[in-house]
Structure formats: structure tokens, C-alpha cells
Amino acid sequence: MSLNQPFNCYQTHQKQNLVSAKSSSLELVPETTSNLEIYTTEALRRIQEELDWYRNLYDQNPGINFTVDSTGMILSVNQFGAKHLGYLPSDLHQRLIFNIFAFFEREKLSDLLTRLLKNSSEKVEDGEFCLNCPDSQIIWLKIKARKFLDRQQNPIILMDCEDITADKLAQASNPKENSLLELAACIPVMLWMTDNQGVHNFFNSSWLKLTGRKIEQELGLGWLENLHPEDKNAYLSTYSQAIKEKQKFQIQYRLKSADGDYRWISDKGVPRFSSDNDFIGYIGCCIDITECKKLKWQLGKAK
Numbered sequence: 669m670s671l672n673q674p675f676n677c678y679q680t681h682q683k684q685n686l687v688s689a690k691s692s693s694l695e696l697v698p699e700t701t702s703n704l705e706i707y708t709t710e711a712l713r714r715i716q717e718e719l720d721w722y723r724n725l726y727d728q729n730p731g732i733n734f735t736v737d738s739t740g741m742i743l744s745v746n747q748f749g750a751k752h753l754g755y756l757p758s759d760l761h762q763r764l765i766f767n768i769f770a771f772f773e774r775e776k777l778s779d780l781l782t783r784l785l786k787n788s789s790e791k792v793e794d795g796e797f798c799l800n801c802p803d804s805q806i807i808w809l810k811i812k813a814r815k816f817l818d819r820q821q822n823p824i825i826l827m828d829c830e831d832i833t834a835d836k837l838a839q840a841s842n843p844k845e846n847s848l849l850e851l852a853a854c855i856p857v858m859l860w861m862t863d864n865q866g867v868h869n870f871f872n873s874s875w876l877k878l879t880g881r882k883i884e885q886e887l888g889l890g891w892l893e894n895l896h897p898e899d900k901n902a903y904l905s906t907y908s909q910a911i912k913e914k915q916k917f918q919i920q921y922r923l924k925s926a927d928g929d930y931r932w933i934s935d936k937g938v939p940r941f942s943s944d945n946d947f948i949g950y951i952g953c954c955i956d957i958t959e960c961k962k963l964k965w966q967l968g969k970a971k
Contacts, residue, residue, distance in 0.1 A: 732745075859874065879926060
């Protein structure tokens with residue numbers, strides 16, 4: 669049963685003073701029935717108040733909690749969690765859980781849920797996943813999932829999700845590089861990452877909001893479709909040289925926004941290295957400098 673659905677509970681109560689009645693006492697039956705109805709109504713009211721209290725506790729729990737069925741359909745989500753993902757609970761109800769995660773994470777999440785459903789014991793499965801929620805500041809979640817059975821013995825999965833965005837950015841940072849430490853605090857601006865081949869495998873919600881595109885459209889070389897044709901060669905030349913040398917780079921280019929206009933972007937990329945000093949990709953921070961460009965142009969025109 670979904671926690672988003674009303675819960676109805678029925679309880680009966682029998683009076684202990686049920687003795688053999690004479691015909692003259694039968695007229696008391698309506699009064700006894702009325703008392704029983706009053707008692708039951710009051711009991712149900714108290715139960716409903718208690719259920720409402722627990723539901724409010726679930727909704728305001730400072731975490732992100734889902735219940736999903738065996739197909740991955742969302743049965744419930746707490747209000748606090750939905751809000752921090754950029755949704756209303758009603759937006760997520762009866763929606764596949766996979767759709768709020770990055771395209772490249774969906775198979776991994778499906779495997780996690782499948783393992784859980786196949787396991788007969790009360791095992792907890794966990795993993796870290798990248799989101800695709802355009803209106804959320806949360807990028808990564810750590811999920812702990814556990815299976816239980818509802819009253820009809822159908823499998824239900826409880827997912828307890830923790831925001832680990834800050835931790836992931838800190839892990840990606842090299843303490844010796846001050847610029848990387850600066851990037852760890854720049855989630856409100858546009859953020860991207862690549863793998864060790866230089867292929868873009870992540871864009872944050874701020875980037876997706878500006879471009880009006882989905883993460884699936886941006887991954888790999890897809891994001892270059894929105895790069896201004898006159899700026900594409902300069903960008904590719906600068907980026908290719910940076911990858912070859914595993915060095916920082918900074919470049920300005922025009923990027924098409926959701927409304928069809930081009931915005932000037934200042935893009936700074938920094939290489940990431942593992943603890944063994946192996947190159948693992950780039951992390952990049954982009955800032956919209958359109959207004960600065962316009963101001964410089966106006967000042968230059970006024971001279």
C-alpha cells in the first residue's frame with residue numbers, strides 16, 4: 669500500500685455485559701448500538717490522528733525517502749525529499765524511479781533493485797548514483813535500499829537516499845590545487861565533468877537549466893550542438909591541447925540557451941588525478957558572462 673494513499677482502519681468492540689435479554693429489554697439494543705458507533709468513531713478518529721502524525725513525521729524527515737514497487741514505480745516520497753529534488757510529491761508519484769537519475773546510471777540502479785528483489789533475506793543493497801533533476805542543487809545520492817512485503821505479500825522497496833554531492837566534489841579535488849577547492853563550492857554555477865578520455869559524462873542542473881536540454885542530449889559530444897559555430901574550432905583546439913598535456917585551461921565561447929539566444933560563457937577546466945597520480949578526467953566550472961560582455965561593449969562604444 670502506498671504511503672501516498674489514505675489509510676483506512678476498522679476496529680470493532682464488544683461490550684462485556686452481553687447477557688440473556690428478555691423481550692422487554694430488546695428496546696435497549698438501539699441505544700447499545702449507538703454507543704458502539706460512538707466508541708468506534710472516536711477510536712477511528714484517534715487512530716487517524718496518530719497516522720497523520722506519523723505521515724507528517726515521514727514527510728518532514730530531513731532526508732530523501734522513496735518506496736517503489738517491483739517495477740521501480742514510485743509509490744511514495746516524503747515532502748522534504750521531493751522538495752530538495754525540485755519536485756512536488758505528486759510530480760513523482762507513479763513515475764519510474766529511474767527517470768530522475770542520469771541516463772548512464774539507470775542500468776546500475778536497475779541491477780541494484782533486481783539483486784534486492786531476488787534475495788530472499790532482509791539484505792540491504794547500497795550504491796552511489798548521479799541524478800538528473802534539472803531544478804535540484806543535489807547531484808549525487810547515496811542509496812540504501814531494503815525489500816519488505818506489503819499486506820498482500822507483494823515486494824516493496826524502501827530507498828533511503830543521502831545527499832553526498834559535497835563529498836563527491838571533495839573527493840574529486842586535489843588538495844594541492846586551489847582552483848579545484850574553489851570548484852567544490854560552485855554548484856550554483858554550471859558544472860561539468862569528463863572521464864579519463866576527456867569525454868563529457870556529467871552536467872549539473874544549472875547547465876541543463878540554461879540550455880533547456882536533457883542530460884542524455886549533452887553527454888559525450890552532444891553538448892557541442894549548442895556551441896556557436898564560430899567558436900567551436902577554437903574550443904576544440906584549446907581543449908585537445910589541454911587533454912594532451914593534462915593541464916588546466918580557460919576559454920570563452922557562446923552557448924545557445926533554452927530561449928534560443930546565445931550566452932557568453934567563461935569555461936574553466938581542471939584535470940583530476942587519482943591518489944596514484946593517474947589522470948581520471950576533468951572537472952569544469954562555467955560562468956555566464958553575457959552581461960559583462962554587453963557592458964564592455966557599451967563602454968567601448970561610448971569612447
